[in-house]
Amino acid sequence: MIKKVNIKVLAQDAENIEKIKKLAFYEANVSENKVTDFQITKKSIDSRRLPIKIDIAISLYIGEKAPSLYNPIVFKKSEKQKVLIVGMGPAGLFAGLKLLENGFTPILIERGEKVEDRRKSVAKMIRENQVNERSNYCYGEGGAGAFSDGKLFTRSKKRGNIYEVLSLFVQMGAPSSILTDSHPHLGTDKLPSIIKNIRNTILDNGGEIYYNTKMSDLIIKNDEIIGLKTENNDSFYGPIILATGHSCKDIYQLLYDKNIPLEAKSIAIGVRVEHKQSFIDQVQYKSKNGRGKYLPPAEYRLVSNVNSRGVFSFCMCPGGFVVPSQTEREHCLVNGMSPSTRGGKWANSAIVTEVRVEDLNDDNNPLAMLNFQHDIEKRTYDLVQSGIAAPAQRLQDFVNKVESKDLPQSSYLGPLVSKDLNLIFPKEIGKCLRGGFISFNNKIPGFVNNDAIVIASETRTSSPVRILRDKDTLMSIKGLFPCGEGAGYAGGIVSSALDGINCALAAIRYIS
Ligand SMILES: Cc1cc2nc3c(=O)[nH]c(=O)nc-3n(C[C@H](O)[C@H](O)[C@H](O)COP(=O)(O)OP(=O)(O)OC[C@H]3O[C@@H](n4cnc5c(N)ncnc54)[C@H](O)[C@@H]3O)c2cc1C
Incomplete structure (x- = not known):
């Protein structure tokens, strides 16, 4: 028999297993000697009222053993047909594992x-203030997710079995707490070794x-894709899972030139805002003393509607x-x-607003949103014209549309130059972003403050193009499986990984 209970404990007791067990037995009204096994299935923070508590869901097993939280997959030497996978982001890597x-x-x-x-190329790029177009x-x-916060939270439950993705991450070296945390994340320091383990499993x-x-x-x-050519003119043969992410203009252009069906997709653009983490802790945990010793650095999720357009926070770190x-x-x-400890002094998040395909008055051009996105990125660059330097502004000045006399400290890894970021965006977009900040200031008093900074631009929140595919075969034309974020079917690490798994299964069905 299984008895499921929920208990709440103070943050300092969240790792005190003896105390948690006692509370669970009491809550379930069972005596300790009857319980044969005990399993924590979910942990989340309840910060709605003080004192802040950790909500813990527990399964108590009476007369039976708890099943293990996940069953590692036994990979066997591959012997069957080859499938080409282009791109080694989460979509490509998880497609590889599924094959x-x-x-x-x-x-x-x-x-x-x-x-x-x-990692070395990225460090050099920052040291030398010069963009490296290859790396x-x-x-x-590892794709776009390799150096990230590694948030593994997704709302897209209908895309597949999220648990399968999280379990594979654990098998590849992620901490098992991601299976029970309500907002799991890995951190940029943990991701490279996980990616190496996936590589070694594949090889x-x-x-x-x-x-x-x-x-x-x-x-x-x-009319069937039978292989690909590389820029060195080498050829590879087989069906293709195309998991090239949302950043490669050349791939979209190639598909367009080859008459592969594409459509423009709405995106969200804006800025990245940065506050002191201590400020976010104070407001979110409702305490002048901030998060204290036991609570994790606080997060926020903000949504507003300005002039019938959504404005929202995205990818908060x-x-x-x-x-x-x-x-x-x-x-x-x-x-x-962020690193796994999320121990830095700053809290950053994208604040973005919707740009709809119909805003562009270029309905028939599937690359219209891609061109708009690149235009914003060029306009942003034109304000500073130097390598990886980015334009920035005090948040209060952005809302008041005045250039900042100076800039507060920031975590940004390159140089910052004070500019009015309102010059970058079309009027309507700028208005929505400013309106969004004002509304967020009502939700989190002090959110618009003189120490907060906005840095431009946030443009690649999702793919500006969708590569059309049949919903059953997942093929665009025979032999081509557009996959992951770049194809327009995912947004984030977990949903891209799920789409990779789905495309691998579709490719297997096609071959079989
Ligand atoms: C800094 C940063 C932080 C992020 N933080 C998070 C987060 O915390 N949580 C989250 O869920 N998401 C986060 N994201 C988004 C997430 O990384 C992406 O949604 C995800 O990586 C998309 O996966 P993908 O496999 O579809 O594509 P990608 O990860 O973009 O991978 C595409 C791969 O294809 C390769 N490629 C492209 N063109 C070619 C070609 N012509 N030939 C061969 N290879 C090619 C690229 O080099 C790349 O490795 C973050 C992104 C960035 C940039």
């Missing part, structure tokens, strides 16, 4: 470097990986850094990441 699990051979083609070399925060093994079981290898063409025969995430020179865009 292996089923005995098929994944051949991974990645334009960037191995994650350890990529950066978006390109390379050890007969998969192949080609780094610094950019796909530049498709091989099509009788407690205790994190703001990073330059362009993939081309003379473009400027930013994103956020």
Whole structure:
């Protein structure tokens, strides 16, 4: 028999298993000697009222053993047909693992470097204030998620089994707490070793990986994709899972030129805002003393509606850094990441507003939103015209549309230059962002303050193009499986990984 109970404990008792057990037995009204096993299934913070408590869901097993929280997959040497996977972000990597699990051979083609070399290239890019177009925060093994906060929270439950993705992360070295935390995250320091473990699993079981290898063409025969060509003119043959992420303009252009069906997609754009983490802790935990010794750095999620347009916070990184995430020179865009401890002094988040396809008056052009996105990134760059330097403004000045005389300290990894960021955005977008900040200030008093900074621009929140695919076969044309965030079917690490799994299964069905 299983008895499920929920208990609440103070933050300092959240790891005190003896105390948690006692409370659970009391709550379930069972005596300790009857309980054969005990399992924590979910942990979340209840900060609605003081004192803040940790909500813990527990299963008590009476007369039986608890099943293990996950069952590791046994990968076997792949012997069956080859499937090409372009891109080694979460979508490509999880597609590779799913193929292996089923005995098929994944051949991974990645334009960037191995994650350890990529780390050095990114550090050099920051040191030398120069964009590296091959290896950066978006390109390379691990994809856009390799140096990130590693948030593993997704609302897209209908896309598949989230638990399967989280379990695979644990098998590849992630802490098992991600299986029970309500807002699991990994941190930029933990992700590279997990990615290396995925790489080794693929190689050890007969998969192949080609780094610094950019796909530049498709091989099509009788309306069926039968392979690809690389920029060095090498050819690879097999059906293709195309998981190239949302940053590669060249791939969208290639698909457009090859008449692969595409459509423009709405996106959200804006700025990254940064506050002191201590301020966010104080307001979210309703205490002048902040988070204290036991609570984690606080998060926030904000939504508003201005002029019938949604304005919202996105990809909030407690205790994190703001990073330059362009993939081309003379473009400027930013994103956020955090280490696993989220122990930094700053809290950053994108604040973005919707841009709809109909706003662009270019309905028939599937690349219209991509062009708009790149135009904003170029306008942002034009304000500063220097490598990875980004324009920034005090938040209060942004709302009042005045250039800041000076800038507060920030975690941004490159140089910042004081500019009025309102100059970047179309009027309507600027108005919505300013209106959104004012409304957030009503929800979190002091949110618009003189020490908070906004840095431009946040443009790559999701794909500006959707690569159309059949909803059953997941193929765009025979042999081509557009996959993950770049194809417009995912947004974030977990949903991209799920789409990778789904595309791998679709490719297996196609071959079989
Ligand atoms: C700094 C940062 C922080 C983020 N933080 C989070 C977070 O905390 N949580 C979260 O859920 N999401 C986060 N994201 C978003 C998340 O990383 C993406 O949603 C996810 O990585 C998309 O996965 P994907 O596999 O579809 O594409 P990507 O991860 O973009 O991978 C695409 C891969 O394809 C490769 N590629 C592109 N073109 C070619 C070509 N022609 N030939 C060969 N290879 C090619 C690229 O080099 C890249 O490695 C963050 C993104 C960034 C940039």
